[in-house]
Amino acid sequence: MSTADLLPRSRALHPYVRGRLAGRFAELGAGQADMAATLHSLAECEVPFPVRSMLSAHAAQYEREAALSCSMGRSLETPEHPRERAPLVRPSSRRRAADSEDRRWYVRVSTCYLLRDGVLITTAVSALHGDLRAVAASDDLVAEVAAMSEAAAVRRNQAYAVVRDAVRDHGSGISAAALSRIGDLVRELVGPERTGAMPTNPVALRDRAEALVRCWDAACERAVGLFTSLGLPAQGDEVRRRWHLAAFDALAEHDRRWGRKHCVTQAAAAGLLPLTLPGAQPAHAAASLLHPGD
Secondary structure (H helix, E strand, O other): OOHHOOOOOOOHOOOHHHHEEEEHHHHHHHHHHHHHHHHHHHOOOOOOOOHHHHHHHHHHHHHHHHHHHHHHHHHHHHOOOOOOOOOOOOOOOOOHHHOOOHHHHHHHHHHHHHHHHHHHHHHHHHHHHHHHOOOOOOHHHHHHHHHHHHHHHHHHHHHHHHHHHHHHHHHHHHHHHHHHHHHHHHHHHHHHHHHHOOOOOOOHHHHHHHHHHHHHHHHHHHHHHHHOOOOOOOHHHHHHHHHHHHHHHHHHHHHHHHHHOOOOHHHHHHOOEEEEEOOOOOOOOOOOEEEEOO
C-alpha cells in the first residue's frame, strides 16, 4: 500500500495535530535510519555468519521502515527545522576478525539493541501509535504502525539471544556502556519538542507536558526492564537516577540552546506540572519525574 493510500483521512486533521504527527514520523524515521546504518556497520565485521546475516536482514528491514516513516511524515507536514541527530553507536569501518570478536564489538551490538532499538524506537512507535488512535487516524495508518511494532518485536527477540550470550562474558562492560549513554538517549527523547508548536491554552499545555513526561517515564521503566531481563548488573535504581538527572539536564540544555522554554519547562514554570527535583526523594522512590500521586 502506498503512502498516498494511507493518508487521505489524516490530511483532514487540524494543522497542529498534523504537525505533531509529522514530527513523530520524522523522528521515528530518523531513528530507524540510524539503526539501519549502525547494523550495516556492525555486520561488516568478520563475525559468525548467522549473526552477520541477522544484522544485515535487520538493517534492510529498518531501511524500508525508515523510508516509509519519512514519507508519511513529509506527506503530513514536515517540521520546518529538522533536529540535528547522531547515532548512539557511530558506524565504523570494517574491523579485523580478531578485533570484531572482542568485548568492544559485543558492547556495541548490545547497546545498539538495548538503547536505540529497545528503548528509543520502541518508545517512538508506542507514542505514535497512541497519537494516531487518539486523533482517529485511518485504520490503515494505525495498522501500518502496529505492523512496524510487531516486526520490531520479532527482531528484538532474535537479537536478544545474541545479547544474552554477550552478557555472560561481557556483562559489566555492556552495563557500563549502556549507563554512560543514558544521557544521549534522554536528549533524543527531549529534543524533538523544539520542532512543534507550543500550546497556548493552559489546559492544553498541561496535558501536552504531562503526556511527554509520562512517555519519558515509560521509556525509563522500559530501560529498567531490559537491564533486568537481559541480566545486566546495573540496578534499576541506578538506571532511574541517571535517567531523571539526564532529563533535567536535557530540559535545561534545550532552553539554553534554542532560546525558548521546552513545553515541560513552560508548564512547570506556570505551576501546571509538579516536577520532582533531582535528589528530592530517594532513588528507589523516583519512579516518575512527577511528584508521587500527581
